[in-house]
Amino acid sequence: MHTHFSIQAYDAAKAFIQTRISHQSVTRQPTVGLVLGSGLSSLAESIQDAIHIPYAEIPHFPASTVEGHAGQLVVGQLAGVTVCAMQGRFHFYEGYTPQQITFPVRVMARLGIQTLILTNAAGGLNHSFRAGDLMLIEDHLNLVGMAGNHPLYGPNLAEFGPRFPSMTRTYDLGLARLLLETAAELEIPVQRGVYVMVSGPSFETPAEVRFLRNGGADAVGMSTAPEAIVAHHAGMRVLGISSITNVAVDSVESDADASHAEVLETGQQIVPRLTRLLIGLLGKLAG
Numbered sequence: 001m002h003t004h005f006s007i008q009a010y011d012a013a014k015a016f017i018q019t020r021i022s023h024q025s026v027t028r029q030p031t032v033g034l035v036l037g038s039g040l041s042s043l044a045e046s047i048q049d050a051i052h053i054p055y056a057e058i059p060h061f062p063a064s065t066v067e068g069h070a071g072q073l074v075v076g077q078l079a080g081v082t083v084c085a086m087q088g089r090f091h092f093y094e095g096y097t098p099q100q101i102t103f104p105v106r107v108m109a110r111l112g113i114q115t116l117i118l119t120n121a122a123g124g125l126n127h128s129f130r131a132g133d134l135m136l137i138e139d140h141l142n143l144v145g146m147a148g149n150h151p152l153y154g155p156n157l158a159e160f161g162p163r164f165p166s167m168t169r170t171y172d173l174g175l176a177r178l179l180l181e182t183a184a185e186l187e188i189p190v191q192r193g194v195y196v197m198v199s200g201p202s203f204e205t206p207a208e209v210r211f212l213r214n215g216g217a218d219a220v221g222m223s224t225a226p227e228a229i230v231a232h233h234a235g236m237r238v239l240g241i242s243s244i245t246n247v248a249v250d251s252v253e254s255d256a257d258a259s260h261a262e263v264l265e266t267g268q269q270i271v272p273r274l275t276r277l278l279i280g281l282l283g284k285l286a287g
């Protein structure tokens, strides 16, 4: 399951977005990309002087299908920074290829965006995590990619990066430090850990939950790893934040059950805290 885009396809999308932005005199070129995960879409409402660009209008953009994902770019001001936010992202389980999922990230790279903030909803695997926690992603396990559905599969476009990129520091240490600093100042607790991407759309069985935990993961979700890889390949600085929307169920005897409704509801509860944290961080980036 792979598709390939030419550099011309990325640049057609870039040119379309640039034209839309330049029609709004208040909006400057975006410098930070922001991907909003499940239940976190309403964070985009904090963006000022916003212009909205539906994905359906952008050349080569896939259309978003999942509940809780609006499907548009929101370009505007957040804490003195011009951000380009994806209100809704593309998921592997929807049937998109890893190349389609990461198409917008490469378009952001072509727009000159050098910093990418990825957010997602995730299930807590680490025993110390609770629903409602935030987790800084320090590293990831790309199970979908390791199984052959890798976003860099196929001909390499040297305009973005090398054929065999290192992924030792996929998530930028400087941005991570700045986030933890901001969180401490705002007294917002933040966990740290390893995110594992699974395909979905089913939630994990209890045996899978134990397997993933034993494999070194602290949180599990169905996104983010492809975008992080493609952004790092393109030389962008990447920050990843998981909203722990539920605690993954690790026993068949448990009364609990994961549900999309719970993911969206807890995500909504986390939005104000995550918004404050991101505004604090962006303020530091602007300054």
Ligand code: HPA
Pocket (backbone or CB within 6 Å): 121, 122, 123, 124, 203, 204, 220, 221, 222, 245, 246, 247, 248, 258, 263
């Ligand atoms: N598993 C996988 N993806 C998720 C979960 C989960 O428990 N919660 C939110 N996204």
